[in-house]
Amino acid sequence: MKKNSFFVELLKTIVTSVVIVLVIYLFVGIPVTIKGSSMYPELKNDEFGFGGKFTLWFGIDRYDVVVIESDKTDDKIVKRIIGLPGETLTFDGDKIYVDGELLDDPYAYYEYYSDLDYDDKVVVLGEDEYFVLGDNRNVSKDSRAYEDPAFSKDEIIAKDILVLFPFSELGLK
Numbered sequence: 143m144k145k146n147s148f149f150v151e152l153l154k155t156i157v158t159s160v161v162i163v164l165v166i167y168l169f170v171g172i173p174v175t176i177k178g179s180s181m182y183p184e185l186k187n188d189e190f191g192f193g194g195k196f197t198l199w200f201g202i203d204r205y206d207v208v209v210i211e212s213d214k215t216d217d218k219i220v221k222r223i224i225g226l227p228g229e230t231l232t233f234d235g236d237k238i239y240v241d242g243e244l245l246d247d248p249y250a251y252y253e254y255y256s257d258l259d260y261d262d263k264v265v266v267l268g269e270d271e272y273f274v275l276g277d278n279r280n281v282s283k284d285s286r287a288y289e290d291p292a293f294s295k296d297e298i299i300a301k302d303i304l305v306l307f308p309f310s311e312l313g314l315k
Contacts, residue, residue: 170196172300174209174220180276180283181207181220182251184315190307191315193220193300202226202272202301205249207315209300210274214288220303221284222249225265225273227295233260236279251278260286270295 167173171192176185184207193209202208206223224238224245225231232239236258238247258279265273265285271292276282285291303315 168195170194171304172209172218174218174300174303176220176303177217178281180278180281181222182278184222184249184277185220185303185305186311189305189311191303191305194302194304195300197301198298202295202298206301207303208272208274208298209303210293210297211299212293212297214290214293218299219274219283221274221276221282223272224275224285225267225271225292227267227269227271229267229273231263231265231267231273233258233263233265235261249277250275258286265291267292272298 171194174191174193176187176189179187202223204223204226207220208223209218209220211218225240229240230242232242236250238245238258258275267273271294273285273291274293275284275286285293305311305313305315
């Protein structure tokens with residue numbers, strides 16, 4: 143009898159664990175490992191954490207860090223929202239204009255940065271379309287890398303990254 147109760151308890155534990163992991167994965171957060179230095183200094187290579195799925199319920203704003211999964215990209219990418227639905231973005235060197243107004247760009251990493259290599263481009267975003275850039279603009283493969291630079295709201299699968307590893311970087315980014 144004890145042998146059966148052990149296996150029943152083991153089975154309950156396994157099923158409960160699987161259900162908890164599925165609920166977290168489907169509704170709370172998605173695991174994310176940062177690859178490369180495109181989001182430096184905010185996020186660094188090999189940092190691990192979770193992107194919040196539930197945080198998308200509160201909307202997407204300029205400067206939010208998002209996780210994108212798209213047919214355009216080889217894998218999930220982590221970038222920062224720069225352009226919002228309905229906006230017109232114009233590029234001049236290292237300056238970005240949103241609807242004719244110079245964008246305050248506090249997250250751009252400029253240590254070895256000359257320009258966006260996107261001069262004289264104009265991007266008009268449609269309804270539910272976003273333009274994203276990496277903070278480390280010189281090395282980032284972001285909206286600028288694609289013929290259609292916009293990502294739809296449906297391609298944004300998480301917002302905000304809770305970094306768990308390395309422990310020295312623990313926090314919400």
